[in-house]
Amino acid sequence: MTPLTPFENAWHYRELIRAVVRRELAVRFRGSILGWLWAIFGPLVMLSAYTVIFSNAVGVPASAKQGGVGSYALSIFTGLIVFNLFSELAYRSPGLLHEHAAVIKKSIFPSETLAWTAAIRASVYALISLAVLFVFELALTFWLPPTCLLLPFVVVPFFLFLLGISWFLMALGSFTRDVAYLMISIVPVFMFATPIFYSIEDVPPHLRFYVHFNPIGNYVEMIRDVVLFNRFPDALLYLGTVGGSLLVFFFSYRFFMQYKAVFVDVI
Amino acid sequence: MSSDLVISCDGVGKAFQLYMRRNDQLKQAIFGHWKQFYRQHWVLRDVSFKVHRGEKVGIIGRNGAGKTTLLQIICGITRPTQGNVNVVGRVAPILALGAGFDLELTGRENALIGGAILGMRRAAVEARLDAIAAFAEIGDFFYQPLKMYSTGMAARLAFAVCAHADADILIIDEALSVGDAAFAAKCDAFIKEFATQGTILVVSHDLELLATVCDRVIWIEDGAVRKLGTAEHVIADYRKSVEGRAAAKALLLKRAAASS
Numbered sequence: 001m002t003p004l005t006p007f008e009n010a011w012h013y014r015e016l017i018r019a020v021v022r023r024e025l026a027v028r029f030r031g032s033i034l035g036w037l038w039a040i041f042g043p044l045v046m047l048s049a050y051t052v053i054f055s056n057a058v059g060v061p062a063s064a065k066q067g068g069v070g071s072y073a074l075s076i077f078t079g080l081i082v083f084n085l086f087s088e089l090a091y092r093s094p095g096l097l098h099e100h101a102a103v104i105k106k107s108i109f110p111s112e113t114l115a116w117t118a119a120i121r122a123s124v125y126a127l128i129s130l131a132v133l134f135v136f137e138l139a140l141t142f143w144l145p146p147t148c149l150l151l152p153f154v155v156v157p158f159f160l161f162l163l164g165i166s167w168f169l170m171a172l173g174s175f176t177r178d179v180a181y182l183m184i185s186i187v188p189v190f191m192f193a194t195p196i197f198y199s200i201e202d203v204p205p206h207l208r209f210y211v212h213f214n215p216i217g218n219y220v221e222m223i224r225d226v227v228l229f230n231r232f233p234d235a236l237l238y239l240g241t242v243g244g245s246l247l248v249f250f251f252s253y254r255f256f257m258q259y260k261a262v263f264v265d266v267i
Numbered sequence: 268m269s270s271d272l273v274i275s276c277d278g279v280g281k282a283f284q285l286y287m288r289r290n291d292q293l294k295q296a297i298f299g300h301w302k303q304f305y306r307q308h309w310v311l312r313d314v315s316f317k318v319h320r321g322e323k324v325g326i327i328g329r330n331g332a333g334k335t336t337l338l339q340i341i342c343g344i345t346r347p348t349q350g351n352v353n354v355v356g357r358v359a360p361i362l363a364l365g366a367g368f369d370l371e372l373t374g375r376e377n378a379l380i381g382g383a384i385l386g387m388r389r390a391a392v393e394a395r396l397d398a399i400a401a402f403a404e405i406g407d408f409f410y411q412p413l414k415m416y417s418t419g420m421a422a423r424l425a426f427a428v429c430a431h432a433d434a435d436i437l438i439i440d441e442a443l444s445v446g447d448a449a450f451a452a453k454c455d456a457f458i459k460e461f462a463t464q465g466t467i468l469v470v471s472h473d474l475e476l477l478a479t480v481c482d483r484v485i486w487i488e489d490g491a492v493r494k495l496g497t498a499e500h501v502i503a504d505y506r507k508s509v510e511g512r513a514a515a516k517a518l519l520l521k522r523a524a525a526s527s
Contacts, residue, residue, distance in 0.1 A: 016383040023380060027371045103367030107360060108342050109384055176293045261346035264339070265283060266292060 006163075006253040013113045020117040025124060043129040047077045047136060070140045074133065074228055079196030079220045081129045086162060086216050087187050088122045093166040094173025094180040101267045111263065112256055115166035119159060137228070145230030154226060154233065158219045161245035164252035171256045174263045195220055215241055215248075273355045273436055273466050274318035274341060280349035281311040281336050281490075310336045311490045313350070323462050325481035325498060326470045327505050333490040334470045338362060338440050341468065356435030356466070359385055363440070364425035370414040374405060374424050377413055381428040395431045402457075403427035404450070423450055430457050437461055439469040474502050 010017065029035040051073040096114045103109045137144060173179040194217045195203070203211050211217055218241040222233040284305035286292050291304040298304075311333045318324050326334050339345045340352055342360045367384060368377045378399050382392030400409040403423040405416070413421060429437075439458070455476065461467065462480055471477055477484060477498060484501040486494040494501050 015387070015389050016380075019380045019383040019389070023369055023372055023376065026376070027369065030371055100367075102363070103384070105339070105344065106363035107367060107384055108344060108358065108386075109367065175296050176290070178293075264345045 001254060001257075003250060006250065009110075009112060010116055013110050016110070017113050017116050017120070020113070021120050024117060024121045028121075039125055039128045040132060043077075043081075043132045046080065047073060047132065050076050071228070074137055074140070075199070075224060076197055077129075077133055077136075078224050078227060079194070081126050081133065082158070082220045082223055083191060083194055083196055083216060084129075085122050085126045085158075086165070087191070088125075089118060089162050089166050090169065090183045090187050091180075092118055092122075093169035094177075094183060096166075096170050097174040097263055097267050098177075104267065105264055111170075111260060112167065112253070115163050115170060115256075118166055119162050122162075123159065133227070145226070145228070147226040147230050147232065150226045150232070151223070154219065154222045154238075157242040157245045158223075160249040161215060161219075164245070164248035164250075167252040167256040168248075171252075171259050171263070174259075174267050190214075190216075193217070199224075212237065212240075215244055271320045272317055272353075273320050273322075274316075274468065275353045276314055276316050276337075276341070276350065277352070278350035279311060279314045279337070279340060279347045279352055280309060281333070281340060281345070282307040282309045282348045284308075309490055311340075311347075314487070314490075314492055315350075316485055316492065316495055318466060318468065320466055321464065322483065323467045323481045324469070325477035325484040326468065326487060327472070327474070327477065327484060327502070328487035328493075332487045334487055335362070335440055337487065338438055338468070338470060342438055354436070357386060357433070358436045358438055359429050359432040359434030360438040361426065361429045361440065362438070364422040368413055368421060368425065371412055373412055374400070374403070374409040374416070378424065378428050381425065382432065385429065385432040385434070387432060391433070399424075399427045399431050402430060402453075419447060419450070426450075426454060430461075434465070436466045436468065439467070439471075441471055474506065478502055 029038055032038065034041070051069060054069055054072055054076070093115070096118060097104065097111060100109070100111070100114060104111050134144060134148075169179060169183070193211075194214060195211070200208060200211060200217070200221050218237055222238060222241070225231040225233045284292075284295070285308045286295070286305050295304040314333075314337060316324075326337065328334050336345070338360070339362070340347050341354060342358055342362070343352075343354070344360075367381065369380070372380075375396060378396060379389065379392050382395075383389065403409070403420070403426070405420050405424060408416060408420060409424075413424075416424070437458070458467065458469070458476075458480055467480070469477070469480065481498040483496065484498045484505075485492055486501050486505050494504055
């Protein structure tokens with residue numbers, strides 16, 4: 001297996017991935033009158049609620065004092081987009097193979113593509129939220145930082161990291177349903193360990209080192225840097241996080257493919 | 268001659284791991300190096316046969332003999348525990364009609380996904396959509412969500428997709444018992460036509476169909492090849508065995524009734 005194998009595999013099955021993504025997106029809002037508007041309303045309501053809550057009810061953390069309530073709301077929203085992307089996959093992946101058991105057992109379906117379709121589907125909603133974020137940012141500050149152009153350099157490794165997580169959880173989840181319940185109990189805890197409602201600068205200096213072991217938190221910080229603060233991410237943080245993500249991506253793929261033929265017999 | 272070989276099974280065996288408790292599966296995955304948490308159950312043992320290009324091979328056997336597992340191994344869905352399988356060419360398996368179909372999507376959209384699963388390019392499926400719709404005989408329902416379909420209609424669509432997959436090898440598992448008589452006749456006709464150029468591996472209890480379509484038949488019993496030979500001979504022997512068993516059973520019942 002070379003580092004390119006997962007990509008070659010995805011390219012080989014691109015037609016299938018495209019067809020399944022289309023299906024997932026088409027089915028999502030079918031039967032509802034407003035349809036795709038729901039994908040925009042959701043994040044819009046969330047962002048408005050945070051702005052209202054934090055401007056009236058709850059105090060703003062020290063790091064966000066100078067920016068004001070609007071920029072604090074944008075900062076939370078950015079964190080939530082990133083985290084929701086992760087949590088959707090963390091909740092969904094353990095059950096993916098069970099969900100598609102019929103087609104996996106009864107046809108020549110390449111189950112590794114399920115991670116791609118799940119990740120792409122989740123990313124589509126994240127992109128819609130991102131568009132809402134940009135609109136709000138423009139309305140509040142009348143400009144977008146030029147560093148926004150660097151976003152792909154942060155988002156692509158994040159996407160690969162998510163794929164890795166998805167493969168790993170799919171593989172574990174096929175053996176036991178407990179993984180799904182484990183996710184339901186630990187993801188919310190994880191949410192508070194991630195700098196969403198606060199910034200890494202609010203963390204006491206002696207703990208900051210450990211916070212950096214949370215790749216999702218690192219991605220939150222880096223995406224905030226380029227989308228909101230017109231800053232380059234810290235080079236060491238960037239290289240470390242991207243390197244770790246690539247390792248997760250390749251080794252999870254290898255792990256999944258190694259056990260692929262076994263899943264059929266256990267699901 | 269060997270270049271004509273499309274399927275070769277060499278000493279294929281498949282064992283399932285039977286777990287007494289649900290958690291043992293996870294324990295096995297983690298501690299499997301040190302201790303075994305399951306009992307092995309052999310579904311197939313030492314199955315060997317070869318299929319050449321253009322051959323029509325039937326597989327018969329009682330329920331639970333391992334026929335479906337054998338097909339799954341040949342399709343590459345599951346790995347054999349022992350032995351080797353080599354398949355040359357594109358396989359279109361019809362193991363379960365409509366596996367992977369989505370009730371919310373239209374017949375057309377499902378056909379596109381079904382084609383993609385079989386490894387077809389989107390353009391190729393699109394070019395055949397009319398033919399698929401015509402073969403399935405579902406009329407305007409082709410553009411309706413699958414939840415509006417009757418079971419027979421969904422099965423016809425599924426068969427139509429597989430029939431237009433441009434496969435080299437058709438692998439069929441009893442899928443033909445669905446649909447009304449007219450559609451069953453159509454499937455038979457399709458198989459006979461495909462048989463003129465393609466390779467077919469078919470599992471069926473329909474001995475008449477096997478006798479007309481197949482050149483050779485493999486009889487599988489308790490996971491092993493009981494008999495392999497010309498369709499005529501193997502089917503005749505299989506019939507005898509089944510009838511013999513039925514007669515023995517009837518005799519036992521009669522005796523039991525007489526003694527009580």
